[in-house]
Amino acid sequence: KAGVTQTPRYLIKTRGQQVTLSCSPISGHRSVSWYQQTPGQGLQFLFEYFSETQRNKGNFPGRFSGRQFSNSRSEMNVSTLELGDSALYLCASRTGGANTGELFFGEGSRLTVL
């Protein structure tokens, strides 16, 4: 069974630009979550999507948005990039049923903002 796939793995942007990251969950998983990992803050929850609907959102500004498609694939977008947005963005999927918290993570997309 293929794991969670994230693209691109690495990217460099400049301040003010926008970026779109993609995530393909494990086949059969309907829930996709996004996390931001930075050295100072650890992993922080961005949002979760289930059946194309945002189910919950973390404490991030509106510049961070996402969506989920009918095939459960998800994208997240960050607009008007700031230096502090440099981070590893992790996507995680689960079946979407009873939430035991066990998530399956992708390898992440490392974003550098110059």
Add this chain to the structure above:
Amino acid sequence: DQQVKQNSPSLSVQEGRISILNCDYTNSMFDYFLWYKKYPAEGPTFLISISSIKDKNEDGRFTVFLNKSAKHLSLHIVPSQPGDSAVYFCAARAGGGADGLTFGKGTHLIIQP
């Protein structure tokens, strides 16, 4: 305000000995706790979990202990092996799972030969 705290950024343990990683939390609504392990250039992988109705859960070399009154949990690895060298994240869930996981900042475990 950090709701899940891992106060040791790093921990060095000799191979074969016990590794004990600690985690404290402040939110009384947390009802499920998990440990994730992360190697460089890889995503975190689920290791072990415990429900708030239990005080211990064991899986092979890994045991998690939960002390609800102290709002403290710990992960014991016995015996420690070189492949255990990684960053370990403590995570907690509240509200029956509707919310995302709250992670600690991680502890880098180094197993020395």
